[in-house]
């Protein structure tokens with residue numbers, strides 16, 4: 222099951238978590254990883270907010286040579302993104318937007334954008350928020366991630382939102398939605 226761009230027959234998934242706490246985003250990421258393990262699909266999880274990542278200065282050196290001058294945890298992250306066929310972004314909603322940690326991470330992916338190495342990758346966006354669905358609070362995060370995918374030549378293949386998640390483990394009250402989300406992810410990877 223799953224197709225890779227890397228010459229292997231298995232898809233490679235990288236989950237990027239936008240929350241630093243062991244809360245809803247981390248719980249969802251672990252559940253996806255466990256489910257994919259059963260399908261023998263390799264999943265790596267990174268939490269940029271808990272890493273050492275300098276802010277992009279906008280020097281644009283990477284536009285010239287596809288390499289960032291900073292030597293921090295993004296060196297390894299960039300290799301992981303390069304290898305991945307599917308990038309699953311899990312973000313808490315913050316002020317109706319995506320998490321700041323993910324924006325910083327996105328900016329530091331410019332070397333891959335500049336060398337056109339994001340093109341053709343598949344993106345999945347999972348947005349988590351405390352507000353109700355009727356308040357449309359998760360829309361801004363989805364728009365940002367969608368626009369990043371469009372600009373960089375990635376394809377958004379699936380997205381969904383989890384509402385009513387305020388406390389660390391509120392997402393566990395939505396077991397059916399988690400199961401459905403994992404099934405949908407499996408489906409898009411099988412295509």
Ligand SMILES: Cc1cc2nc3c(=O)[nH]c(=O)nc-3n(C[C@H](O)[C@H](O)[C@H](O)COP(=O)(O)O)c2cc1C
Pocket residue numbers: 240241242243244245246247312313314315316317318349350351352353358359386387388389
């Ligand atoms: C600074 C801040 C701003 C937030 N803004 C929103 C918001 O605009 N809409 C919303 O639905 N939830 C908002 N939340 C709530 C989080 O999205 C929610 O608690 C989420 O479940 C956190 O995910 P986590 O458990 O993975 O950290 C905000 C939380 C913080 C800390």
